[in-house]
Amino acid sequence: MEQLAFRNGAALNLDQISQAVIARLAQIEVAGEDSPEPIERNGRLELTVPIGISVRHLHLCDEHVAILFGEGHSLTVYNELYQKGYYAAKEQVMVVGKRRCIETVRVLGPTRPYSQVELAQTEALQLGLKLPIATEGADPACKPITLVGPQGVVTLPGGGKGGAFIARRHVHMSDVAARRYGVKNGDLLDLFIDGARPTTLHGVLVRVKAGWRNEIHLDTDEGNAVGIRNGQTGTLIIPIK
Ligand SMILES: [Zn+2]
Known part of the structure; x- marks a missing residue:
């Protein structure tokens, strides 16, 4: 994309520009927020997930x-x-x-x-x-x-x-992400939340649907108890089977 930009558009036709845009969008899709890469640590996967307070x-x-x-x-x-x-x-x-x-x-x-x-x-x-x-x-x-x-x-x-x-506390995930992490609808996972009141919440229900983005939902009581606000992240602990 940078190369294209430096050429000031003069040598480009519309086809080249649209191909470059499509290629860039495909990269974002693959590496994107729908299924980011988890980290393997202590024999399990750790996945950073945004938390929404419902x-x-x-x-x-x-x-x-x-x-x-x-x-x-x-x-x-x-x-x-x-x-x-x-x-x-x-x-x-x-x-x-x-x-x-x-x-x-x-x-x-x-x-x-x-x-x-x-x-x-x-x-x-x-x-x-x-x-x-x-x-x-x-x-x-x-x-x-x-x-x-x-x-x-x-x-x-x-x-x-x-x-x-x-x-019930739960995590939303797409079918693609669930396959990638080796989890299925109905699984229960642990969620580690760091901060002033470090806490591990157990029994986070996995809910899977095509098109969903990774997101944990806690309610206001749970959010207040662990001292977090909307938009902070937690670490989902996924056993390796
Ligand atoms: Zn939800």
Whole structure:
């Protein structure tokens, strides 16, 4: 690319320029953020992964968007998330528990087949709810919870049909990255976090989907407990099989 630039463009045709750009993009793709190289140390792989702190949020199905925000309403992007195609929406709802409510819980898009509310343990206690650690709202252990929007009210039934839970700590990975590291969907890994409160978190669930970028998700309680903020990194420990 540098060579091309020094030639001041005079001797280049469009084909040459586009070939150079494509070659450069392919390099970025291969060496890129989707599956960086882990370091082998003490008989295991160590992989630096960015950590996202998931603040309380919910996902909605299309039917519930219509009830809470009005027929024909669609979610609007507030900001894009680290995972491509996912976003925090402008829309927020009130979540009502047994004892209290939380007035602002942000909706994340796009919509899903069913609705689910993801809270930290501290928030569950404020609401007067005893919530399970789970991976999705379809888990039968999820609890009922009521959502209040500007246009309507919905109660999620829990018991496997959408409900509230505390998200299990997890790492997002593409299928390409998972193959490269020798892990599969459902594996549990250790995560070392350095800093003022050095900590190893166990049982980080591997979640694999094509197109995902490597990213660990902890909730606000976990982030606060280990003294980290959004965007810091941790070291994922991957056993060599
Ligand atoms: Zn996640």
